[in-house]
Amino acid sequence: MTRRVQIPVALVLTALWGAGIYAAHANGHLRFLDRLEATLTDLRTLARGVQAPPDLVTIVAIDDTVVKRGGSYPLPRADLARVVDTIVQFKPKVVAIDLLLVDRSAAIGDATLAHTLATGPMVLAAAAIFPSASDTVAPGSGGPLAVLPEAERFLLPLPAFADHADVGIVNVATGQSGSPLSVPMLFRTSDKVELSFPLRVASRALDKPLTIAPDHLMLGDRAVPTDTDFALPITYYGPRRTIRTVSAQSIFDGTLDRAAIENRIVVIGASVAGGGDFFPTPFDSLLPGVEVVSTAITHLVSGDGIVRDRKVHVADALAAILLPMLLVGLLAWRRSALGFIAAAVVMIGWAGLNLFAFTHGIWLNAATTLAAAVPPVAIFTGVQLWAGGRRTQYLAAKSRSLAQFQAPAVQEWLARDPNFLAKPVLQDAAIVFIDLSGFTTLSERIDPDELQDILKAFHVLIDKTAVDCGGMITSFLGDGAMILFGLPRAMPDDAARALKCSIELHRGVERWIASLPSATGDRLGFKIGAHFGPIVASRLGENHQHISANGDTVNLASRLMEVAAQNHARLALTDTLLDAADFHGAPDGVLSGPLLTQVRGRSGVVTVWFWRDQDRPSQASTRAEMID
Known part of the structure; x- marks a missing residue:
């Protein structure tokens, strides 16, 4: 069957499907659509928001x-x-x-x-x-x-x-x-x-x-x-x-x-x-x-009620027939990203029109139209992808390329620019390191399955906090992690988001350890180091690539965890990060310092501050004890 014949046949079958779905639902069948419509109606009502009723x-x-x-x-x-x-x-x-x-x-x-x-x-x-x-x-x-x-x-x-x-x-x-x-x-x-x-x-x-x-x-x-x-x-x-x-x-x-x-x-x-x-x-x-x-x-x-009369039902029937036909027609018109974009624009436009009508007193059925549109579009798209070998190869290559990266933001950026970080880039970024204390000793004492559960929960907490703050986990280092703020591109608030991430990690990990059984939680601690400065960002590897950040900024952020541990603190921050984040203190936290100290493997003096929750006992030494 030639393409010239395939498209009219697909359109006719799509129209018959839409008409059948609408008729079946109107006659009391397909009751599952009633539940879907009720859910979509609730969502549209919430989107419209609270209104003042006539008094x-x-x-x-x-x-x-x-x-x-x-x-x-x-x-x-x-x-x-x-x-x-x-x-x-x-x-x-x-x-x-x-x-x-x-x-x-x-x-x-x-x-x-x-x-x-x-x-x-x-x-x-x-x-x-x-x-x-x-x-x-x-x-x-x-x-x-x-x-x-x-x-x-x-x-x-x-x-x-x-x-x-x-x-x-x-x-x-x-x-x-x-x-x-x-x-x-x-x-x-x-x-x-x-x-x-x-x-x-x-x-x-x-x-x-x-x-x-x-x-x-x-x-x-x-x-x-x-x-x-x-x-x-x-x-x-x-x-x-x-x-x-x-x-x-x-x-x-x-x-x-x-x-x-x-x-x-x-x-x-x-x-x-x-x-x-x-x-x-x-x-x-x-x-x-x-x-x-x-x-x-x-x-x-x-007279301010919502209208769902015979005329609205006629509009529902036309939408159930014409919208799927239009979507299939657009996908057939351009067997490329342009066709998908056009179909997506039509669907978004229909959803916007449906919501606009609802908020202005006309209740157009959404569930029936979706049931009429989604299956034909999905089937037609599947057939088109199966028939288009080049398109399938393109999608497979794209998928393999994206799979080389862990961070969703980097995946989206790579889709637009396949050569992203193919050459090293020098830029400013914020780096956060976190590491569990006592984990190695604990691993010798408890069951491997229990140990795996602890490590998994720790990683999930880090991942959620990093994503919520807009950071990218470049690597999990066993019982620790490195989080980068500045890719896929540097942003003015990278330091501020890194500072927020550090504080949220401090609070989250502290609560998580407190929730563990005392036999486990009493053996665990943690330390966090955060710094801001120039890094060299690149992608390393051949078959499996990953984002890498190197330079003095990364090394110093890592060493700050040692500084925190040596000073009986959990979160160590450089004055460079605090200045870049424009941090002036917070009502719910205490900033102790400054501590002027040298860091292992690095010449010169670094100015370090220690942060803790205001309602927690002090974890750092006094100012007099901290200054060298």
């Missing part, structure tokens, strides 16, 4: 303070009546009670609450009971409401209460991650349809008639942006209490602020620890259910 709703929380005061939960009906009565006196738009008042209690308490409910605009919560743990949709019922979740029955408030209030179903729809992604606006049993609790509250607060159209809802003349199953997608403003929340205890204390209630929607609900009505959300692992419901109410009243 329309006040939550009156029956929290731990209230329960501790009353000594019982649920709240006695007489106490609930007092809460409602106080709120009504402050003239809210509507009072919504997110509590299931389905069981009888003390007669006087029920009578008091029923009387109080008649004094203001009220909405009470009811619940839908489904035949299984998840909402089900009855097939073949016909009509636009056939897509609604069908409940076995509704758990309604007692008639004595319901006679004085509107009633709405309070169930929410959680994704596979457990986070509520939408709130159904309509519920049905075999013989009736009920409005959701948030929809009842919003309709009452806006004083607008509700219209149920075949594919959408209307509150007055404004469309409610529901999904195709009449569910309201929700996106969270922030962690708990982002929506104005006051404790019901303020009512019992007489401290409730009238401004928090007057002309507002007031939602009374429980946020009692251990009460069970909590949900994980992107901003909070335990968001009270009353705040989830209040989020939906705010969306309905303000």
Whole structure:
């Protein structure tokens, strides 16, 4: 098959794959994509960040303070009546009670609450009971409401209460991650349809008639942006209490602020620890259910909800078909790095557009589009690489070249410049040496496997600290290491980063040794030396090359470990390094010195300082003892 035929066939197969993935997911299959979409939705929500909600709703929380005061939960009906009565006196738009008042209690308490409910605009919560743990949709019922979740029955408030209030179903729809992604606006049993609790509250607060159209809802003349199953997608403003929340205890204390209630929607609900009505959300692992419901109410009243309607689903379908075709077309257009770059730019552009749409109130599906795009692109890329021998040889040669170096930064630099350090380079750099004390003696006393574990943990600690500070480990020297700051190119902050690395190594190794069993940790110590100055950097070796740094700076940094040990210290620094790092002391450390000393194998005098943690006992001699 010629290339002229291969490309159209690949594009057609890619389009069919994308259409199949979208159709299968839309029809309730490929449920794993729901979990992926929930995760990606959480990430997009976090990327959007915390937002200030419209100041329309006040939550009156029956929290731990209230329960501790009353000594019982649920709240006695007489106490609930007092809460409602106080709120009504402050003239809210509507009072919504997110509590299931389905069981009888003390007669006087029920009578008091029923009387109080008649004094203001009220909405009470009811619940839908489904035949299984998840909402089900009855097939073949016909009509636009056939897509609604069908409940076995509704758990309604007692008639004595319901006679004085509107009633709405309070169930929410959680994704596979457990986070509520939408709130159904309509519920049905075999013989009736009920409005959701948030929809009842919003309709009452806006004083607008509700219209149920075949594919959408209307509150007055404004469309409610529901999904195709009449569910309201929700996106969270922030962690708990982002929506104005006051404790019901303020009512019992007489401290409730009238401004928090007057002309507002007031939602009374429980946020009692251990009460069970909590949900994980992107901003909070335990968001009270009353705040989830209040989020939906705010969306309905303000119109700031996220849109995931029929038009958005059409856009999702087009993306699932066209994006994979475009990516495959770009890869076929240029069988080179240019094609990959173009495809990557398109993917980044799509991801940016998806995130931009989400942060501006349009929820485009990400998981389905990824599932439609990634496999065809991966397969096409694999086939192209398999068929292109020259390309494969190039990648193999590149891989072998990069494998000669340990540091990721050097690998990236070498990819741009294969001749990097082919000739020696003279430059300034910072060098840090670290070495364990007592390791040789310890190795004679403990099991080889245990010794290997100790050495491995030590190396991991050094590697992480060096990478975090932007350094490059040029070699592990058994129970020590050399870290270089200045490659692949010298940077103005090389000395500062080396100083930070030295201090972090001091703290990290000290904590690590303290965590070891006393039989091991008591035998170990460490020493660190750090210096800044000119080095000669080059790459040595033939079949296996490595970065090498040589010169007086390297030798002096190594000898500083001896100076530290001789002066009962753990970290020795030269004044050259401190000057280059522009170090003026730190509030969490103590710098002792200077010590004017000679270093073995080197003529002249070196000015050395010793650093230790401020909250640690002194590890260096006094200034008088240190000066020669």
